Amino acid sequence: MNSSGSESSPAVAAAAAASSSSNHSSNSVPRGLSASSKWAKIMTLQEAMGDQGEGTMTLKATTNGRPRLFYFHARGRAEIIRLIFAQAEVEYDDVRFREPPHAMEDFERLKGEGELPFDQVPILEVDGMVLAQSQAIVRYIARKHGLMGGTELDNAFADMVACGTEDLRQKFTQMIFAKTEQEREQQLQTFSKEVLPRWARYFENLLCQRGGDWFLGSRLTYADLAVYDMMSTITWRLPEAFGPFESLRAHGARVEKLPNIAHWLQTRPDNPL
Numbered sequence: 580m581n582s583s584g585s586e587s588s589p590a591v592a593a594a595a596a597a598s599s600s601s602n603h604s605s606n607s608v609p610r611g612l613s614a615s616s617k618w619a620k621i622m623t624l625q626e627a628m629g630d631q632g633e634g635t636m637t638l639k640a641t642t643n644g645r646p647r648l649f650y651f652h653a654r655g656r657a658e659i660i661r662l663i664f665a666q667a668e669v670e671y672d673d674v675r676f677r678e679p680p681h682a683m684e685d686f687e688r689l690k691g692e693g694e695l696p697f698d699q700v701p702i703l704e705v706d707g708m709v710l711a712q713s714q715a716i717v718r719y720i721a722r723k724h725g726l727m728g729g730t731e732l733d734n735a736f737a738d739m740v741a742c743g744t745e746d747l748r749q750k751f752t753q754m755i756f757a758k759t760e761q762e763r764e765q766q767l768q769t770f771s772k773e774v775l776p777r778w779a780r781y782f783e784n785l786l787c788q789r790g791g792d793w794f795l796g797s798r799l800t801y802a803d804l805a806v807y808d809m810m811s812t813i814t815w816r817l818p819e820a821f822g823p824f825e826s827l828r829a830h831g832a833r834v835e836k837l838p839n840i841a842h843w844l845q846t847r848p849d850n851p852l
């Protein structure tokens with residue numbers, strides 16, 4: 580997102596793609612901001628603020644231990660947080676900006692609170708503290724809710740895998756949001772023919788290193804959810820991307836079958852990105 584407030588950021592573009600894609604769902608009722616899920620209370624910023632207008636929301640208001648996640652109406656960097664909360668059955672408020680053209684308006688309003696550490700989202704407000712940086716948030720909630728490894732070294736292994744997903748996501752996002760169509764096509768070729776197969780192989784090697792269903796063998800960690808999230812982001816644009824990577828695809832299918840994850844996938848708003 581650029582500081583000029585233009586609507587060209589990946590998250591805003593993703594929100595725009597989300598709103599147009601929900602209009603295109605033919606077989607199911609589109610699930611937008613009115614979606615509801617067992618643990619996530621999905622709401623707009625206006626609802627979270629009690630719709631009392633500018634300056635009336637206090638971000639550090641006591642939330643009685645109930646976390647509040649703020650982000651665009653998109654998956655983006657917030658979805659891994661939502662997946663962890665779903666798996667751990669944590670009740671929280673999933674506060675989303677409206678779709679474009681109002682997304683930036685809402686983001687500016689939140690920034691106007693003067694409490695965002697880096698003027699970026701996602702943020703998680705918990706117990707009167709505002710946390711930014713998605714990876715810090717992810718590690719905090721994964722530790723708190725038992726989705727880390729059993730040892731410090733295993734935690735580092737899980738972090739390593741998750742950091743890898745961030746690298747690949749960044750390469751994907753750069754490509755998807757290239758400035759011109761021609762640039763995008765060119766980058767798409769390089770990404771799908773060179774970058775993606777190389778990185779998919781890295782992940783597959785790591786997955787197979789220990790045997791078992793998960794990256795840490797028999798123990799599910801947030802890294803499994805992070806890899807799943809990254810793969811579903813990429814397959815939105817490149818449906819066949821992971822075709823040759825059987826172990827990774829089987830891993831993704833296992834994540835989707837986790838009952839709490841399955842519930843979230845079935846009930847979450849249908850944003851593609």
Ligand SMILES: N[C@@H](CCC(=O)N[C@@H](CS)C(=O)NCC(=O)O)C(=O)O
Pocket residue numbers: 580581582589590655656698699700701711712713714
């Ligand atoms: N390293 C940060 C990056 C967050 C980030 O760039 N968020 C975007 C939206 S996806 C944003 O708020 N951009 C506003 C800006 O950087 O000015 C994280 O992982 O949370």
